[in-house]
Amino acid sequence: xxxxxxxxxxxxxxxxxxxxxxxxxxxxxxxxxxxxxxxxxxxxxxxxxxxxxxxxxxxxxxxxxxxxxxxxxxxxxxxxxxxxxxxxxxxxxxxxxxxxxxxxxxxxxxxxxxxxxxxxxxxxxxxxxxxxxxxxxxxxxxxxxxxxxxxxxxxxxxxxxxxxxxxxxxxxxxxxxxxxxxxxxxxxxxxxxxxxxxxxxxxxxxxxxxxxxxxxxxxxxxxxxxxxxxxxxxxxxxxxxxxxxxxxxxxxxxxxxxxxxxxxxxxxxxxxxxxxxxxxxxxxxxxxxxxxxxxxxxxxxxxxxxxxxxxxxxxxxxxxxxxxxxxxxxxxxxxxxxxxxxxxxxxxxxxxxxxxxxxxxxxxxxxxxxxxxxxxxxxxxxxxxxxxxxxxxxxxxxxxxxxxxxxxxxxxxxxxxxxxxxxxxxxxxxxxxxxxxxxxxxxxxxxxxxxxxxxxxxxxxxxxxxxxxxxxxxxxxxxxxxxxxxxxxxxxxxxxxxxxxxxxxxxxxxxxxxxxxxxxxxxxxxxxxxxxxxxxxxxx
Numbered sequence: 001x002x003x004x005x006x007x008x009x010x011x012x013x014x015x016x017x018x019x020x021x022x023x024x025x026x027x028x029x030x031x032x033x034x035x036x037x038x039x040x041x042x043x044x045x046x047x048x049x050x051x052x053x054x055x056x057x058x059x060x061x062x063x064x065x066x067x068x069x070x071x072x073x074x075x076x077x078x079x080x081x082x083x084x085x086x087x088x089x090x091x092x093x094x095x096x097x098x099x100x101x102x103x104x105x106x107x108x109x110x111x112x113x114x115x116x117x118x119x120x121x122x123x124x125x126x127x128x129x130x131x132x133x134x135x136x137x138x139x140x141x142x143x144x145x146x147x148x149x150x151x152x153x154x155x156x157x158x159x160x161x162x163x164x165x166x167x168x169x170x171x172x173x174x175x176x177x178x179x180x181x182x183x184x185x186x187x188x189x190x191x192x193x194x195x196x197x198x199x200x201x202x203x204x205x206x207x208x209x210x211x212x213x214x215x216x217x218x219x220x221x222x223x224x225x226x227x228x229x230x231x232x233x234x235x236x237x238x239x240x241x242x243x244x245x246x247x248x249x250x251x252x253x254x255x256x257x258x259x260x261x262x263x264x265x266x267x268x269x270x271x272x273x274x275x276x277x278x279x280x281x282x283x284x285x286x287x288x289x290x291x292x293x294x295x296x297x298x299x300x301x302x303x304x305x306x307x308x309x310x311x312x313x314x315x316x317x318x319x320x321x322x323x324x325x326x327x328x329x330x331x332x333x334x335x336x337x338x339x340x341x342x343x344x345x346x347x348x349x350x351x352x353x354x355x356x357x358x359x360x361x362x363x364x365x366x367x368x369x370x371x372x373x374x375x376x377x378x379x380x381x382x383x384x385x386x387x388x389x390x391x392x393x394x395x396x397x398x399x400x401x402x403x404x405x406x407x408x409x410x411x412x413x414x415x416x417x418x419x420x421x422x423x424x425x426x427x428x429x430x431x432x433x434x435x436x437x438x439x440x441x442x443x444x445x446x447x448x449x450x451x452x453x454x455x456x457x458x459x460x461x462x463x464x465x466x467x468x469x470x471x472x473x474x475x476x477x478x479x480x481x482x483x484x485x486x487x488x489x490x491x492x493x494x495x496x497x498x499x500x501x502x503x504x505x506x507x508x509x510x511x512x513x514x515x516x517x518x519x520x521x522x523x524x525x526x527x528x529x530x531x532x533x534x535x536x537x538x539x540x
Contacts, residue, residue: 030311031278032122032202032332033265036091037258038084038134038211039295040284042304044255046073052480058229059252063263064308067282071310072353076322078368078392082286082295082302083375085109087325088136091285092117094329094344098371098512098522105374105385105527111136116341118329122202125338128195131204132187133161151194156186163209163257164218164250173222177260184264192272202332207261210254212289212440213430217246219253235301235481237293237463239448247443251288279335280310283325290442292464296375296409298390298399299482303370309353311335317358321365322392323349345510367393369506371514373522379410379437383528386410386438387514391503397482398499399472402514409465410437425450436465471496 044061046068048054080090081097081104089103090096093115097103102110123129130151159166160180170176188203195201219225227245234240234248262282269275287302288294294301307323326346333340334348347365355361370392374385387402401408412435413422423434428446432439439445445464452461463483473487473496486492504515513521521527 029200035205035282037284038208039289040210041287053233061259067310068308069316070313074307077307087285090326094346107377118332128201130191134206153191156183161208164215168215184261214250219249223253223256225249243447276312283307290440296438322368376437397474404470409439412436
């Protein structure tokens with residue numbers, strides 16, 4: 001009993017010390033550089049694990065690795081939704097995607113201006129804000145309404161978004177690459193030119209090159225990534241065949257191009273002498289497109305992303321705390337001296353960034369909640385979504401599929417239609433809407449469909465296109481790629497029930513419409529209304 005006042009005093013001193021450190025950080029009014037790639041999962045050479053062969057073994061991302069090596073590398077970073085618009089709605093607002101109204105869906109999304117967003121809050125407090133390429137999902141004209149950076153700086157061009165398309169056409173590949181690096185630099189220079197003396201800035205760099213489609217063979221031609229080097233290193237739910245290996249090598253090539261653009265921006269900050277007073281954050285909006293269990297899925301391949309944060313040069317740390325990209329909004333606010341609004345459900349990452357600890361820094365960050373509703377409007381009849389939520393911990397992934405009778409990747413041939421009516425290989429490769437509209441068109445998608453009746457292919461077809469039960473449970477120690485559902489296995493009944501209850505509690509506490517009221521909000525208009533397309537200008 002006698003040491004209780006001492007312990008209480010030490011606790012109070014620790015709290016005061018943390019508050020002082022946080023306020024001192026905020027007083028610095030740092031710049032904020034946020035580099036955010038479309039469709040980039042957790043693929044970078046910094047994530048190599050010598051114990052486990054993976055695609056990270058076959059290519060280098062030196063600039064991302066530098067940010068991580070001089071800052072913090074997060075190994076358990078996730079998005080709230082594996083679709084660009086809801087993910088970005090969540091990121092901008094600092095809230096779960098399902099709290100952002102019409103921002104929770106892709107096509108037909110609209111922004112509620114009553115929802116506070118970090119760029120506009122920072123602008124109100126004196127920051128110069130702007131962006132290049134993409135911020136929100138529905139397109140550049142909507143960025144202001146989405147609480148984005150409002151002013152686009154793209155006068156140097158937008159060719160970087162089609163990196164492999166542009167560079168592959170050039171006689172001199174290296175000269176073609178340099179032209180696009182100059183574009184990145186020129187757009188950043190244009191943004192900086194509008195900045196007042198001494199004014200901190202907040203810049204969103206959002207190229208879309210990692211989003212499909214790419215030039216087949218570009219991974220090897222432009223970057224020397226040999227598809228054969230991926231043999232034995234692909235996730236087990238992908239057929240380890242030449243077409244798929246080349247497709248994945250091309251994907252990694254676009255990641256490599258994005259990494260080179262980070263190098264351009266870092267070099268500019270060093271040239272200005274402002275690198276160490278800039279929070280540099282690098283991440284992506286969800287997992288790989290056009291591959292089974294990636295984009296539009298709640299498995300790690302779909303919602304796990306790369307994340308590195310640098311604020312001043314330090315010895316790099318690897319942090320295993322579970323973080324959600326909605327945590328970035330309160331992080332940026334707090335760093336800029338702005339009180340995060342109470343409505344934000346994200347939690348600032350500054351305590352993790354400022355800590356000197358590695359591994360699990362905050363014991364309460366032992367899970368993350370993810371989900372999705374609608375991606376492509378026409379994927380299912382009536383524009384219905386595929387509603388699902390999940391909770392991911394160190395040991396398990398639990399997924400709740402609210403409408404297991406629906407098709408998670410959308411309807412396609414063979415669902416009441418003769419097998420012979422499947423689209424051709426070429427259509428499945430080029431046209432996302434030919435079948436299974438929530439699964440991007442790709443050579444991988446087309447190859448699986450084309451070979452669906454081959455021996456040994458049934459499991460790949462099921463992983464790619466099949467229905468899912470109401471509940472899924474994966475034990476990550478034995479099944480890191482989350483392909484063996486043990487939800488119905490008796491020995492896991494207690495774990496399943498506990499995670500189901502924990503997920504339900506979090507969803508209710510955070511006001512998820514899927515579990516409040518009658519739970520059908522996202523199944524009704526305006527979420528299922530026809531998409532209002534902007535009229536095209538008349539040509540003379």
